[in-house]
Amino acid sequence: MGGMFERDLDIYRNRDALREDYQPDTLVGRDEELERYKTALQPVINGEQPNNIFLYGKTGVGKTAGTRFLLDHLIDDAAQYDDIKLTVKMLNCDGLSSSYQIATRLVNKFRDESNQISTTGYPRSTVYDMLWEELDKCGGTILIVLDEVDHINDDSILYQLPRARANGNLSNAKIGIIGISNDFSFRDNLSPKVKSSLCEEEIQFPAYDAQELIQILRQRADVAFYDGVLTDGVIELCAAYGAKDAGDARQSLDLLMKTGDLARDRDTKAITEDLVRDARNELERGRIREGISGLTQHGHLVLYALITLDREGETPVRSRDIRPRYTNFANQIGADPLVPRRMRDHLGELSMLGIISAVERNEGRRGGTYREYSVDMDINMILSALDETITEVGVHESIAGIFAEDTTLERYT
Numbered sequence: 367m368g369g370m371f372e373r374d375l376d377i378y379r380n381r382d383a384l385r386e387d388y389q390p391d392t393l394v395g396r397d398e399e400l401e402r403y404k405t406a407l408q409p410v411i412n413g414e415q416p417n418n419i420f421l422y423g424k425t426g427v428g429k430t431a432g433t434r435f436l437l438d439h440l441i442d443d444a445a446q447y448d449d450i451k452l453t454v455k456m457l458n459c460d461g462l463s464s465s466y467q468i469a470t471r472l473v474n475k476f477r478d479e480s481n482q483i484s485t486t487g488y489p490r491s492t493v494y495d496m497l498w499e500e501l502d503k504c505g506g507t508i509l510i511v512l513d514e515v516d517h518i519n520d521d522s523i524l525y526q527l528p529r530a531r532a533n534g535n536l537s538n539a540k541i542g543i544i545g546i547s548n549d550f551s552f553r554d555n556l557s558p559k560v561k562s563s564l565c566e567e568e569i570q571f572p573a574y575d576a577q578e579l580i581q582i583l584r585q586r587a588d589v590a591f592y593d594g595v596l597t598d599g600v601i602e603l604c605a606a607y608g609a610k611d612a613g614d615a616r617q618s619l620d621l622l623m624k625t626g627d628l629a630r631d632r633d634t635k636a637i638t639e640d641l642v643r644d645a646r647n648e649l650e651r652g653r654i655r656e657g658i659s660g661l662t663q664h665g666h667l668v669l670y671a672l673i674t675l676d677r678e679g680e681t682p683v684r685s686r687d688i689r690p691r692y693t694n695f696a697n698q699i700g701a702d703p704l705v706p707r708r709m710r711d712h713l714g715e716l717s718m719l720g721i722i723s724a725v726e727r728n729e730g731r732r733g734g735t736y737r738e739y740s741v742d743m744d745i746n747m748i749l750s751a752l753d754e755t756i757t758e759v760g761v762h763e764s765i766a767g768i769f770a771e772d773t774t775l776e777r778y779t
């Protein structure tokens with residue numbers, strides 16, 4: 367005792383249970399979707415040609431967890447039948463952008479360590495031939511899970527794999543593809559021939575509502591925290607924030623973990639709702655800072671312009687009315703202002719990051735649509751993330767009050 371580090375025994379029984387990679391024994395709040403998913407997988411147990419399944423839904427709604435859960439059961443249950451040989455290979459396509467890369471990774475998944483192929487240098491058709499060979503050698507029923515399938519830029523492999531048998535490339539193996547994506551436009555942009563085979567069965571995972579998030583958080587909290595650490599309302603509050611933000615289980619679990627960490631840092635023995643609010647603030651701050659720091663200089667200028675208009679009560683505002691202020695700011699630091707279209711791209715990016723919001727409006731009866739922008743986040747948080755830009759451009763009078771005590775900053779003129 368008395369060392370620099372001491373084990374803490376107050377808050378967490380098993381903090382890892384709040385982490386993303388923890389696999390709970392059962393999945394809660396996803397009954398309907400899992401029932402459909404199970405039905406789509408049923409042909410495997412019947413020894414039939416498997417369906418190709420396409421899962422889609424926003425991030426953190428249990429697509430991967432649900433897939434792991436069902437496939438674990440499927441593998442166990444298939445083992446009961448002598449006439450079924452089931453092989454499941456999961457591949458995350460993040461970082462793999464071409465069919466070629468996917469195909470080489472798949473070949474290697476079927477080969478042992480000593481026999482791996484190089485991931486570059488072969489003609490594509492050679493790699494495909496190797497793949498058919500491996501698949502046929504393996505034989506039986508093979509399910510290939512392509513997580514984050516939208517990262518693949520060309521759809522050759524998505525066309526070839528489901529049709530390998532029909533095209534005479536396979537004689538033994540029965541292949542089923544499970545594609546997982548959180549990009550809604552991916553499905554719509556697939557060519558019709560790929561769509562019809564890859565998306566034989568489509569299952570959408572909707573965002574979680576607060577009740578479902580409560581179930582998910584309770585399940586993990588029971589494992590993660592010592593009894594009596596969480597006061598009433600803490601789980602409910604985390605779930606309410608989660609449902610309001612994106613209905614994303616991962617984000618809600620992160621919030622609960624951040625809350626637990628704060629309790630630990632502050633040496634308190636109980637976790638209260640106040641602590642949840644503090645934790646949320648810190649996470650938001652981090653998220654905004656990260657989002658903003660990833661933007662280009664013009665992104666910063668556009669955001670700064672919008673903030674000052676918001677402070678003047680001018681929001682929601684159209685991009686053409688943001689433009690003069692943005693142009694001024696750009697001139698102020700000697701940067702060439704972007705053309706309106708490019709400036710609008712930045713507004714689009716900012717709203718995708720959730721820092722600002724955009725609302726579509728109709729222009730009279732004959733007119734087209736346009737967008738109005740406003741600020742969605744706590745202004746002080748954004749300003750603190752923009753401090754470099756503000757230093758360069760100068761402090762605009764609309765925010766001078768906020769910076770009154772900070773004498774290190776130049777006034778914008």
Ligand SMILES: Nc1ncnc2c1ncn2[C@@H]1O[C@H](COP(=O)(O)OP(=O)(O)OP(=O)(O)O)[C@@H](O)[C@H]1O
Binds near residue numbers: 385396423426547
């Ligand atoms: N119904 C659930 N019950 C218990 N835990 C869940 C449930 N849904 C999601 N989780 C947990 O939330 C986290 C994120 O879920 P998952 O990875 O399945 O999301 P996803 O939909 O695949 O998201 P992404 O598209 O970002 O990969 C994981 O830690 C997972 O265990």
